[in-house]
Amino acid sequence: MGKFYSIIIVLLLFSSCIEPYNAEVDVPDRGLTVEAVITTLPGPQEVKLTRNAPYGLSFVGINRPEILAKVALRDDLGRTFVFTESQDPNRPGVYFSDPDFSAEVGRTYNLELELFSGKRYISRPETVAEVPKVDSLTYKAVRTATTNKYIGEVGVQVTAHFQDPEGIENYYHWRPLKSTFVFITEPDAEGTNNAPISCCARCFHTDIPQPANVITYDDKDVDGLYQRKVVAYVVDDGVRFKETYRLDFLHLSVSQRAHSFLRLTNQQLSLTGSVFDPPPANIRGNMISLDDPEEQVLGYFLAADAQFMRVYIHKDRLEFVKTPFSKIYLDCRQYLRAMDGLGRNPIIPPLLPVDPPDDWNP
Amino acid sequence: MKHFYPFIFLLYCFSFFSCEEEAEGGFTLLTEEIVNVNGTRAIILGRILAFQNVAIQEHGFQFALTADFSDAIDVKLGERSRPGNFVGETELLLLGREYFVRGFAQTESGLIYGNVLSFFTLEPTVEKFFPATQFAGEIITVFGRGFESTSEVFFGDAKGQVIDVAFGSQIRVRVPPRLASVSVPVKVVTGAKVAFAERPFKYPTGTYELLDIRIDQIRFRNNIYFKQGSRFFVGLGIDFRSNFIPEIYSFTPGDNEWKPTGYPGEPKRKAIYSHTGFFGGGYKGFGTSAPYSEDFWKYENGEYQSIASPNFRFADGLGSEVSGKFLAMGGLLEVGSLVREFNPLLGNWNNLPNLPYDVTGDMLNFTYQNKLYIIDKEKILWEHDPSTASAVAKTVYPSPFIKTVSDFGGLAIVKGDKAYIGMYNSVREFWELDLKTFEWAAKNPFPGEIKAENTAIFEHEGQLYFLRSLQFADYTEFWRFDPDAF
Numbered sequence: 001m002g003k004f005y006s007i008i009i010v011l012l013l014f015s016s017c018i019e020p021y022n023a024e025v026d027v028p029d030r031g032l033t034v035e036a037v038i039t040t041l042p043g044p045q046e047v048k049l050t051r052n053a054p055y056g057l058s059f060v061g062i063n064r065p066e067i068l069a070k071v072a073l074r075d076d077l078g079r080t081f082v083f084t085e086s087q088d089p090n091r092p093g094v095y096f097s098d099p100d101f102s103a104e105v106g107r108t109y110n111l112e113l114e115l116f117s118g119k120r121y122i123s124r125p126e127t128v129a130e131v132p133k134v135d136s137l138t139y140k141a142v143r144t145a146t147t148n149k150y151i152g153e154v155g156v157q158v159t160a161h162f163q164d165p166e167g168i169e170n171y172y173h174w175r176p177l178k179s180t181f182v183f184i185t186e187p188d189a190e191g192t193n194n195a196p197i198s199c200c201a202r203c204f205h206t207d208i209p210q211p212a213n214v215i216t217y218d219d220k221d222v223d224g225l226y227q228r229k230v231v232a233y234v235v236d237d238g239v240r241f242k243e244t245y246r247l248d249f250l251h252l253s254v255s256q257r258a259h260s261f262l263r264l265t266n267q268q269l270s271l272t273g274s275v276f277d278p279p280p281a282n283i284r285g286n287m288i289s290l291d292d293p294e295e296q297v298l299g300y301f302l303a304a305d306a307q308f309m310r311v312y313i314h315k316d317r318l319e320f321v322k323t324p325f326s327k328i329y330l331d332c333r334q335y336l337r338a339m340d341g342l343g344r345n346p347i348i349p350p351l352l353p354v355d356p357p358d359d360w361n362p
Numbered sequence: 363m364k365h366f367y368p369f370i371f372l373l374y375c376f377s378f379f380s381c382e383e384e385a386e387g388g389f390t391l392l393t394e395e396i397v398n399v400n401g402t403r404a405i406i407l408g409r410i411l412a413f414q415n416v417a418i419q420e421h422g423f424q425f426a427l428t429a430d431f432s433d434a435i436d437v438k439l440g441e442r443s444r445p446g447n448f449v450g451e452t453e454l455l456l457l458g459r460e461y462f463v464r465g466f467a468q469t470e471s472g473l474i475y476g477n478v479l480s481f482f483t484l485e486p487t488v489e490k491f492f493p494a495t496q497f498a499g500e501i502i503t504v505f506g507r508g509f510e511s512t513s514e515v516f517f518g519d520a521k522g523q524v525i526d527v528a529f530g531s532q533i534r535v536r537v538p539p540r541l542a543s544v545s546v547p548v549k550v551v552t553g554a555k556v557a558f559a560e561r562p563f564k565y566p567t568g569t570y571e572l573l574d575i576r577i578d579q580i581r582f583r584n585n586i587y588f589k590q591g592s593r594f595f596v597g598l599g600i601d602f603r604s605n606f607i608p609e610i611y612s613f614t615p616g617d618n619e620w621k622p623t624g625y626p627g628e629p630k631r632k633a634i635y636s637h638t639g640f641f642g643g644g645y646k647g648f649g650t651s652a653p654y655s656e657d658f659w660k661y662e663n664g665e666y667q668s669i670a671s672p673n674f675r676f677a678d679g680l681g682s683e684v685s686g687k688f689l690a691m692g693g694l695l696e697v698g699s700l701v702r703e704f705n706p707l708l709g710n711w712n713n714l715p716n717l718p719y720d721v722t723g724d725m726l727n728f729t730y731q732n733k734l735y736i737i738d739k740e741k742i743l744w745e746h747d748p749s750t751a752s753a754v755a756k757t758v759y760p761s762p763f764i765k766t767v768s769d770f771g772g773l774a775i776v777k778g779d780k781a782y783i784g785m786y787n788s789v790r791e792f793w794e795l796d797l798k799t800f801e802w803a804a805k806n807p808f809p810g811e812i813k814a815e816n817t818a819i820f821e822h823e824g825q826l827y828f829l830r831s832l833q834f835a836d837y838t839e840f841w842r843f844d845p846d847a848f
Contacts, residue, residue: 072529078400078484078507080531110398112529122397122405288397288407293449 032066032121034287034299036111037175038073038103039250039306040128044096045103047071047083047111052298065093068116073097076108076125103303105130111287111301120290123301124257131253131305132170134162139311141236141318154322156313158232158247166224171259172217173304174231175250176209180357182243185332202243203332203352204360209234209247214266216259234313238326244362245313252304257286261300312362389416389445393423393465393476399483401508401530402553403453408465408476412445420468423450429462429478436466457508457555458485484508486552488559493760495564495794495803496537501525504533504559510552517563518546540565544848568792568805569847573827575613577620577838581831582607584631587818588639590661595623595639596818596829599631604648606631613840615822626666630655632723634681637775640688640704642669643676654695660688660706672702672711678723684748685732689714692721701748715751718744724770728781730797737783739769743795757800759783761791773819773828782826782845785816794845805845814839 030051038045049066071083083095103109111123137160144153164170183205209232217229232249234240254262264283271277287297315321330338336349389412397405406423410416419441426434437450448465455461461483465476486508496502504515509530515522520538527533533550540546544567548559585599585607597610606629611620633644633655642658654677658669672690679693688704698720703712719738721727726737734746741759746752761784763769771787776797782805784792790807810830817829817838826843 070528072531074398074400074529074531078487078531079489080400080505080507080529082529082532112398124395124397124407288447288449290405290449290451293447294444 030064031295032113032115032119032287032297033063034111034113034121034123034285034297034301036123036299036301038097038109038111038301038303039252040103040105040304041250041306041308042099043101044099045073045083045101046097047095047301049093049095049113066115067092069093069095070114071095072112074110074112075104103128103305105305109301109303113287121287121297122290124286124288126255126258126286126301126303128303128305129168129170129253129255131172131251131307132162132165133307134160134251134309136161137231137309137311139313139318141320142233143320153235154320155233155235156241156245156318157230158234158249158311158313160227160229160231160251160309162227162229162251164219164222164225164227168223169256170219170223171254171256172219172229173252173254173259173262173302174215174309175252176212176232177248177250178206179209179234179245179247179249180204180206180360181240181245183239183332183335183352184242185328185330185335187329187331200331200333200354203335203354204356205335205352207240209249210237212269214262214269216254216262216266218256218259231309236322238322238324239328241313241315241318241321242325243315246360246362247311247313249309251307251309252302254302254304258300258302258304261285314362388412388414389467391465391467391474391476393463393479394447396463396479396481397449399481401484401486402455402457402510403451403530404455404461404463404481404483405449405451406463406465406479408448408450410442410445410448410467414445415443416445416469418442418467418469421448421466423452423463423465424475425452425455425461425463427456427459427461429480431462431464442467453511455483457483457553459483486513486550486555486557488548488550488557490561491548491559491563493804494561494801495566497566497804498537498539501534501536502563504535504548504550505531506533506550506557507531508552508555508557509533509550513550513552516549516551518543520546537563537565564803565848566804566806567846567848569844570806570809571842571844572810573840573842575618575620575840577611577829577840579836580607580611581815581836581838582817582829583815583831584644585817586610586633586635586641587820587829588635588637588641588661589820589822590639592822594818594820594822594827595661596620597623597625598629598633598641598644602831602833615827623666627657627659627668628655632678634676634679634690634693634723636681636683636688637728638683640669640681640683642671643679643690643693645677658704669704669706670709670711672704674700674702676702680721680723680725680727680736682727682729682734684729684734689734689748691717694722698722703748714748717746717751718753726772726774726783728774728776730776730781735781737772737774739763739765743800757795757802760793760802760804761786761789771816773816775819775821775826777821777824777826777845780845782819782843785828787815788812792843806848810839810841 033050033052035048050063053063073081081101083097086094105128108125108127113121139158142157146153183203185201267278285300289295333351335352389410392409394409395407397407421442422438424434435454437452462478462480464478467474488506491502491504509527511527515535520541522535522538525534544565545562548563550557581602582599587596594613608629609622610625612623613620630644633641635641639661644655645652646655647653654675656671658671660667660669675695676690676693677695680691682689690702692698699716701714703714728735736744742755743757745754745756768786768789773785774783779797781795792805794803813833814830817831819828828841829838831838
């Protein structure tokens with residue numbers, strides 16, 4: 001009997017009242033996001049303002065445009081350049097400078113915002129440093145190992161060749177632009193039910209080069225040396241390199257602060273989930289709320305000297321491409337509409353052009 | 363060696379010391395960065411560095427004209443417990459002076475200051491104002507820098523009503539009534555400083571006079587007009603009852619009537635014509651299948667001379683004389699961008715490159731320094747060099763167009779380096795365009811009857827003359843416009 005009581009006592013010792021814990025997680029406000037790249041290239045320059053949305057596994061919201069804001073750029077000479085909101089209904093929340101405005105090398109700029117709600121923001125100053133000009137661009141096909149040991153990733157690396165000036169701290173950034181490529185389809189291919197449409201197997205398509213790496217570089221260890229630096233990488237998805245891919249990008253000189261921001265952003269984008277990843281970080285941009293310095297504004301106001309770069313990547317000059325390439329049994333003009341699937345998009349996508357852009361000069 | 367151990371130990375201890383000043387209370391105060399200086403405004407960023415929360419009763423910045431911070435302006439941001447950034451802003455600075463700034467924090471144990479930074483405030487400057495000509499009571503924008511929110515704008519001695527000051531660099535101001543001169547200096551008074559604009563502001567000018575020389579019983583529509591020497595010519599087209607007008611009338615300044623000239627050709631409407639005496643083409647009838655009038659003419663030495671017809675049909679298009687050659691352009695019968703050139707010395711027609719867009723007879727055009735200027739339906743003024751087929755968009759007509767209401771029927775003429783453009787259908791606006799700078803200046807609006815159609819415009823000895831066919835009276839008015847009078 002004594003044994004029984006002692007077991008009961010021991011059991012009672014291990015028991016406790018369990019109170020459920022209801023964690024109250026703050027739902028963050030839809031903070032302001034600033035995307036502004038002001039360069040020395042001809043204008044108009046562009047500032048995009050949005051409200052960020054919660055990020056989750058499922059669709060939880062969209063980045064709403066911040067409309068009716070007052071946007072101005074100030075320089076260290078006291079000049080102010082006012083931006084006006086786009087009248088294009090497809091581009092709300094985008095603000096443009098005068099077409100004849102471009103940043104000047106040596107000048108320091110602040111971006112100043114006043115939202116419709118009355119909240120005011122200003123960027124920390126960004127000084128435009130001269131960018132050393134690129135002498136030439138080369139490209140080559142590369143193969144990268146992936147988690148699938150049988151299938152590697154194929155892509156094209158673009159290398160810039162330029163002289164880094166001695167005795168000057170330089171911070172480089174290469175920003176991909178919308179690029180054009182020859183889009184080949186196989187509407188006449190055997191085994192399809194489509195009638196042959198030989199007219200329309202070759203169109204021109206545009207995309208932002210993928211993957212969206214943020215490539216940035218500093219000359220801390222290589223000051224004054226001639227540089228051969230990989231500045232862009234375009235993954236071969238089996239469609240992009242069937243003939244010619246015209247890659248456009250900007251060669252930029254950025255400030256040290258911008259370089260740090262971009263480097264950290266790239267680090268976060270490159271997380272793979274392995275134990276060797278850097279810890280997730282909260283990257284601060286350079287916009288400051290004048291009403292609440294604790295408020296975090298996402299994005300960065302970047303002012304930079306820029307050189308526009310363009311390279312035509314020819315399939316026949318690549319050592320290898322992705323094989324087999326992706327066959328698309330379509331009239332190439334209809335590609336975007338076919339991708340729209342059920343046609344839920346209220347805006348009917350345009351037909352792809354069969355004629356090249358006016359400045360197509362491979 | 364043992365004798366050195368105490369010294370090594372001391373050295374080791376000293377290595378943990380540093381000269382960084384840490385405030386009592388366990389934090390460091392930094393005056394981190396001058397974010398922006400503009401006019402009387404400065405924005406400064408400070409930072410409190412600490413490993414834990416701090417007890418600060420008050421913090422902020424001090425601005426002063428001297429490094430010893432006597433008579434400092436305090437920007438107070440209140441109490442604070444968390445370390446991190448803080449931002450201070452003041453608009454109380456004087457223009458064109460050097461300032462010193464430092465952060466401060468008040469704790470229980472005393473007042474702590476951060477490092478000192480210095481900066482210069484800028485002198486106010488007026489860069490430009492737009493528009494350069496405006497009516498009293500309307501608004502112009504003065505662009506510059508260093509404008510306080512209490513800035514005042516003067517037009518000569520008259521003070522304008524400031525609507526708002528944006529970003530310290532743009533002042534919207536209502537133009538005061540004109541006192542005496544039409545051209546007055548613009549100055550901005552901001553704080554104790556005054557900034558002048560480089561160029562003067564101009565009130566609109568231009569006087570209209572209805573002449574007592576009207577053309578009775580005739581109202582022109584779809585007509586032609588030109589000037590030779592000091593003689594004005596107007597004619598052909600149809601009247602308001604759709605009767606063809608078979609005659610061309612002329613007027614010599616100083617006369618008191620318009621006289622027929624004995625035109626020998628076909629009556630026609632919507633002919634193409636230069637303002638110098640070439641004309642031809644057009645329709646001989648009405649409707650969609652109206653017959654084409656093939657004859658082309660040049661008025662020279664007091665007589666009409668028939669010239670060759672082009673291979674293409676031109677009706678409701680544009681005509682112009684550039685470098686002594688007659689250009690026929692566009693219209694509704696052939697390709698709307700087609701251009702053919704008549705060489706009066708050789709008497710033949712040549713092909714020229716097409717225009718980059720279609721043109722019709724209701725678009726305004728004029729020539730200046732052997733270049734052709736056309737205002738299209740989108741209000742864009744294009745400059746064409748017909749020989750090279752280059753087309754450059756130079757400016758945009760400043761008044762609004764209402765499609766099919768006020769985008770046709772206007773007048774355009776060149777006087778010296780200025781073009782006078784406007785009075786489109788149902789509107790009174792008339793503009794002066796500087797052909798050197800492509801800046802627009804408003805002229806006084808047309809004061810006469812608005813229900814009329816422009817028929818012709820001429821220039822003579824600095825004055826503009828124009829004809830308007832009234833809709834509800836059976837005659838054509840004859841007006842004189844002095845662009846510079848007020």
